[in-house]
Amino acid sequence: MSGQRVDAKVVMLGKESVGKTSLVERYVHHRFLVGPYQNTIGAAFVAKSVQVRDKVVTLGIWDTAGSERYEAMSRIYYRGAKAAVVCYDLTDSSSFQRAKFWVKELQNCEEHCKIYLCGTKSDLIEGDRSARQVDFHDVQDFAEEIQAQYFETSSKTGHNVEELFRKVAEDYSSTTFELMSGEQYVVTLHVWKHTGLIRPEIIIGAKEVHWKLPDIMFHALDVGWNVFGVADLSRPPPEQRPR
Numbered sequence: 517m518s519g520q521r522v523d524a525k526v527v528m529l530g531k532e533s534v535g536k537t538s539l540v541e542r543y544v545h546h547r548f549l550v551g552p553y554q555n556t557i558g559a560a561f562v563a564k565s566v567q568v569r570d571k572v573v574t575l576g577i578w579d580t581a582g583s584e585r586y587e588a589m590s591r592i593y594y595r596g597a598k599a600a601v602v603c604y605d606l607t608d609s610s611s612f613q614r615a616k617f618w619v620k621e622l623q624n625c626e627e628h629c630k631i632y633l634c635g636t637k638s639d640l641i642e643g644d645r646s647a648r649q650v651d652f653h654d655v656q657d658f659a660e661e662i663q664a665q666y667f668e669t670s671s672k673t674g675h676n677v678e679e680l681f682r683k684v685a686e687d688y689s690s691t692t693f694e695l696m697s698g699e700q701y702v703v704t705l706h707v708w709k710h711t712g713l714i715r716p717e718i719i720i721g722a723k724e725v726h727w728k729l730p731d732i733m734f735h736a737l738d739v740g741w742n743v744f745g746v747a748d749l750s751r752p753p754p755e756q757r758p759r
C-alpha cells in the first residue's frame with residue numbers, strides 16, 4: 517500500500533449483543549466466531565489499513581461494550597470520533613430504540629461525527645421475513661432525517677460488511693479528517709487488561725502523554741493489550757504543538 521496516510525477513529529455503538537464485535541471480526545479477520553456469546557468489557561481496539569485511491573486509510577476501530585452498565589465508559593470512546601457505526605439487530609426492535617439513543621448522544625456531543633446506521637444479522641431474516649422487527653422504511657426515514665448512510669449486514673455470511681467499512685474509509689479519505697494525521701494530541705491513557713472474568717483489572721493508571729494518535733493505538737497492539745481505553749483525547753494548546 518502506498519500514498520498519503522490518513523488515520524481515522526471509528527467507534528462502534530449499540531445495544532449489547534447486536535453484533536458489534538462480530539462485525540469487526542468479520543471485517544478485520546474475515547471470520548465469524550461461533551460458540552458462547554462473550555460480552556465486551558470496556559472496549560476493544562483494532563486497526564486495519566485500506567487503500568482508497570491515492571491514500572492509505574488506517575481505520576482505528578473502537579468496539580464498545582453494549583451493556584448499559586458500561587454506558588458511561590462508551591462515552592469516553594466516542595470522544596473525538598469522526599465516524600460512528602451505530603448498530604441495531606434487525607430481529608430486535610428494542611435495539612433500534614437504543615440506536616436512536618446513541619444517535620441523539622452523538623448529535624449532542626460529537627456534532628462532527630458522521631453516523632452510519634447498521635442493521636445486523638440480516639441472515640436471520642433472509643429465510644424468515646417474519647423475523648424482521650425493524651421496518652426498512654422506518655430506518656430509511658430516520659436515516660434521511662439524521663443524514664446518515666445505512667446498511668444491512670450479516671457477519672455470519674459477510675453480506676455488506678466490507679461495503680460498510682469501505683464507505684467509512686472513502687468518506688474519511690475525502691474529508692478534513694486529514695488534518696488530524698500527524699498532529700500531536702494530549703492523551704490521558706487509562707489502560708485495562710482483560711482478565712477474562714468479571715472486572716477488567718487496571719494495570720496502568722491515568723497518565724498524560726504527548727503522542728500521536730496512531731502511535732498510541734499501535735503501541736497498545738504491540739504490547740498485547742486487547743482491551744483498553746483512551747480518555748480525554750484532545751489537541752494540545754497551540755503553543756505546545758510541534759511546528
Ligand SMILES: Nc1nc2c(ncn2[C@@H]2O[C@H](COP(=O)(O)OP(=O)(O)OP(=O)(O)O)[C@@H](O)[C@H]2O)c(=O)[nH]1
Nearest residue numbers: 532533534535536537538555556582637670671672
Ligand atoms: N446469525 C447471526 N448471528 C450473529 C451475527 N452477528 C452476531 N451474531 C451473534 O450475536 C451474538 C452477539 O454478538 P457480538 O458480536 O458479541 O455482539 P456485541 O454487540 O459485540 O455485544 P456486546 O459486546 O455485549 O456489546 C453472538 O452470539 C453472535 O454469534 C450475524 O450476523 N448473524
